[in-house]
Amino acid sequence: MSSQHSVLFDAPGPRARRRIALGNVVGALVVLGIAALVVAELARKGQLSWDLWGPVFTASAWQDYFIPGLQNTLRAAGFAIVGAVVFGLVFGAGRLARSRTVRWASGVVVEFFRAVPVLLMMIFFWLLLGFNRIGTEPAFLAVVIALILYNGSVIAELVRSGVGNLPKGQSEAGLAVGLTGGQTLRSIQLPQALIAMLPALVSQLVVVLKDTALGQIITYDELLRAAQIFGNGNGNNLQTLTIAALVFIVINWALTSVARWLSRYLSGRTSGATAAGPGIGNPTVVAGKPGGPGNAIAATGDPSAM
């Protein structure tokens, strides 16, 4: 925890250390006090009774609701991330292409799908597939397509900024040894950029997993919807939704830890910046500039400070 020493504070002396110790006790009391208030209020409303919590821990709750729901969540997320990587590589390469038309067209596609809310795309594809009776599972397909389009566009930006953020000497060296521009991109810049973006890609997987829960709104039977159906049946939505959230938190927290570890592990293998993504939204509003200071990914993901 040595990185917790913030830039704001000097190493504390004896007096400051006494004050910090006092603040520590007061802070702990305040935090525990707020937690106690919440628990007391929940208890007063009878929300801690085993009648409400018990059903959540039965075998049938997990066999019939949580596990099948989680399987559907992971299935949608799996298809979506694979599709998004393919989409992102194609359009990311498109944005770096020599031809101006290809660059421009890829740019329009990427910017469009990054700006439209995923939920609107899901609803659109769900209704479109439903009206035209395409596929047996319109809700599943709609979730996957919408997630591919959005996250693929984010990954396309990661590819582009990953190449843009490499030190200029890399492409100069490629050109100097006689490679063409395309060869330099393929054999020198892209391999390093792809390794550099791996941590951000794992962070994007967290976004994909979280966004599969939007499938609940279009009746896709993922974890949240399964939990909600179970909760409606037992009148304990608060308890079941808490469990569903905990499952998401554990998986996503593990993925975030992997991203952080990757970002440290890979930093010696590429000349690019290996920062993990923020886990929300468009991590690259600021287009990559070589070593530029205003880079959103680099700014958000200082791994040593997490």
Next chain:
Amino acid sequence: MGDFLSQFAELFANYDVLGAFWVNIQLTFWAAIFSLILGTVLALMRISPIASLQWAGTAYVNILRNTPLTIIMTFMFLAVWTQLQIRMSDDFATNFFRFAVIGLTVYHAAFVCEAIRSGVNTVPLGQAEAARAIGLPFLPAARLIILPQAFRGAIAPLGNTLIALLKNSTVAAAASVSTETSTLMREMIESNSDLIYAIFMTFAIGFVILVIPIGLLTTYLSNRLAVRR
């Protein structure tokens, strides 16, 4: 073509599309203000030297940012409103609007906290050491040297969070806010299925028009105010 246009115009007359976007903008506005306040408090807790506050801030961020927003919104509706019977207002619409703002706030505050903290992390240690070396006490050093640079470094991630917040305001549908864009788009398509592409493009372009200026402004400001190092 004329037929299509007249159908389309009729659709606009029958549904309040601009009103739906206005609901999303209002959700975004209030949630942005409250999450900025809560996020700043959390960021202060996480960069303070006090271990218990650091721990609480870290726990909040790790829990909230790994929870799907849809679960938080559904929780507001099914758990807080239905099960705990907590009311924010006697008026139904206002009640759900406020729940949606709370849901958006608690979720995005975690990201605001991380954005501000990442801004502080862009300030090199040497800046603080130089401030102390010329004799500045803690508060002047923070006010004159560190925080101005930290805020500039936080602009880009804060802008990203604001864009995400605007788009995520459509998830208010899960908290039963029935007047916002995703719900209205669904209603419009369900009763005018032949115009599905036109309706989707209308809403999509509406969001593009809202999001792109925020992105451009963020990029402009963070480049202009960037501390060159």
